[in-house]
Amino acid sequence: MTLDYRRATLADASAMAELLNRIIAAGGTTAHQSRFDAERMHSHYIAPPLAISCFVALLDGRIIGFQALERADPDWRGEGKLPDDWAVIATFVDVGHRGLGIGRRLFALTLAAARGATVVAIDATIRADNGSGLGYYSKMGFADHAVIKDVPLRDGTKIDRIQKVFWL
Numbered sequence: 001m002t003l004d005y006r007r008a009t010l011a012d013a014s015a016m017a018e019l020l021n022r023i024i025a026a027g028g029t030t031a032h033q034s035r036f037d038a039e040r041m042h043s044h045y046i047a048p049p050l051a052i053s054c055f056v057a058l059l060d061g062r063i064i065g066f067q068a069l070e071r072a073d074p075d076w077r078g079e080g081k082l083p084d085d086w087a088v089i090a091t092f093v094d095v096g097h098r099g100l101g102i103g104r105r106l107f108a109l110t111l112a113a114a115r116g117a118t119v120v121a122i123d124a125t126i127r128a129d130n131g132s133g134l135g136y137y138s139k140m141g142f143a144d145h146a147v148i149k150d151v152p153l154r155d156g157t158k159i160d161r162i163q164k165v166f167w168l
């Protein structure tokens with residue numbers, strides 16, 4: 001069993017989409033509610049306009065996790081607007097591979113990229129019902145900084161979003 005980590009490429013988009021689609025289908029641990037294809041994965045996580053980094057974790061050559069970081073959107077008009085010198089993080093690890101330190105290693109790579117991009121803080125916005133996500137970011141050193149109340153899911157259920165911050 002060999003674990004490797006590297007920057008994501010366009011060639012990874014399909015495998016990353018499949019991983020995220022499994023997480024979406026399982027429910028409860030991501031704000032995403034609609035499936036990803038390779039094109040959406042590439043434009044949303046691998047190479048969005050404000051991208052800083054996107055790293056993948058591979059087990060014997062198969063993608064089992066990824067973490068993306070991008071600058072906060074200066075044009076964001078919704079709740080949860082962040083300062084322009086902040087970044088936004090997203091982390092996904094395949095269900096059967098959680099708790100193995102994959103997220104910790106991905107965060108070490110992402111943190112180095114964030115420091116190189118001269119952002120002052122990283123935001124993680126997590127569904128309030130995502131206990132594993134909230135726990136992960138707390139273990140990485142993130143602290144609560146805001147709550148976005150009653151964000152509706154597709155079925156109308158309202159779930160708060162917890163915003164956590166990591167100061168660089």
